[in-house]
Each structure stands twice: as structure tokens, then as C-alpha cells.
Amino acid sequence: MNALRTIHDVPLFFCAAEGEPIGSERDALDVIGEASYQGARWAVVPAERLDETFFRLSTRVAGDIVQKFANYRLGLVVVGDISPHTADSSALRDFVRECNRGRQTWFVADADELDERLKG
Template sequence: MEIKKHNLDGIQVAEITSEEIKIHNTEDALDLLGNLYYQGYDKMIVHEENITPAFFDLKTKLAGDILQKFTQYNMALYIIGDFSKFKSQSMIDFICESNKGSQVNFLGSIGEVFNK
């Protein structure tokens, strides 16, 4: 796993890059969040392919549990990926509702993070 450091108007943003899934469960997300917070990061970018596919099945409640941790610890999360493949109306609605706020956003590219 590599952490790329970005600066967004004076705010430290960590971009997680890896060839493998880094977030399998709530504990993985919380460990990553804590480690990055300790290193001085305020926001995190994670790519869809680094999150377990179970996250995108809302029946597992994993997305809600993980996003609750980011909200609780006040760390913004940007999830980068191609979300057009999700055909579940509940997932589409979840993404749209998340994108209305600033705490968790589902975006198509890194560039969108810096234009948000």
C-alpha cells in the first residue's frame, strides 16, 4: 500500500493506492482512518477496487457502518471509481444522497476531488 499526499487548500489529503483490497471490514477502515489521522491527514481518497465488493451491497450494512466511522471521526472520504455499473436503485440513491454532502463523496476521478 502506498499513501500519496495531496494538499487541498491547505488541508492534507491521503490517497490510498494498492494492488489489493485494503478495506475488508469496519475494523480495517477504522485502523486506516486512525493511522492517517495520527499522521495529520484530514481527508482520505480510496479507490473502489481497494474496498471489498460487499461494501457496495447495501444489504450487508458494511457501507453504513464504515461511513459512520468516517462521520464520527470527522474525516472526509472520497471514493473514486466507476459507479455506473451499479444497477441497484438503493445503491444509486445512496451514492446520490452521499454526494449531496461533503463528508462522503463517490467520484469518477481524482480530478473531481480537487474541483469539489
């Protein structure tokens, strides 16, 4: 079930692990709309909710979704193990590394890593 939680004074919208895959700008807008309505500053999406095309950068799905979140000034956190995807793609590894340097999109392994990122 989707839920709004505040961690370190930051309102976060947590997407449920179960549900339709997020694989298009329209899907991203659904998440953005619900998160914004609830007053979140970040949307936290389990990696398993992302469509497989998200992890193939040649499809442009990841770029389109990340850009949609940026346009609406809502942060995106992908939580979970994406190592099978990054092991197969140096471009995806670079994308994740660059995202994690910024303040718009983060890829974190688990809730503890998210907590650490929000502290700093």
C-alpha cells in the first residue's frame, strides 16, 4: 500500500512494492500526482516496480521518467538491488553514479541507505 512517511523532516511518498510496473511517462505522472497531492518532496519507488525497459538506457524510459520527476520538482528514489542490471551495462552504472551525486534522483540499496542520504 502507498504511504506518506516523514524521515528527518522530509516527507516521502512510498510506492507499494506490488502494482502495475512503472514504465512510461504516464505511469510516472500517476506517481507524481499522488505524491504531490500528499505533500511529498520525494517519491520512493521499489526497484521491482520499474519496468525492465527502465534499466535499458537505449529505450530512453529511464531518462524520460527521471526528467518528468525533475519537471515537477519531485525527487525520485529507487530502492532495491539493481546490481543484475548494472552488472550488464556500464552506461547504466554511470547513470546511477551520476544520479547519486545529485539531489534529484537516487538509487539506494535499502531503507538504511535512504535514511543516511536524508541525514546529509
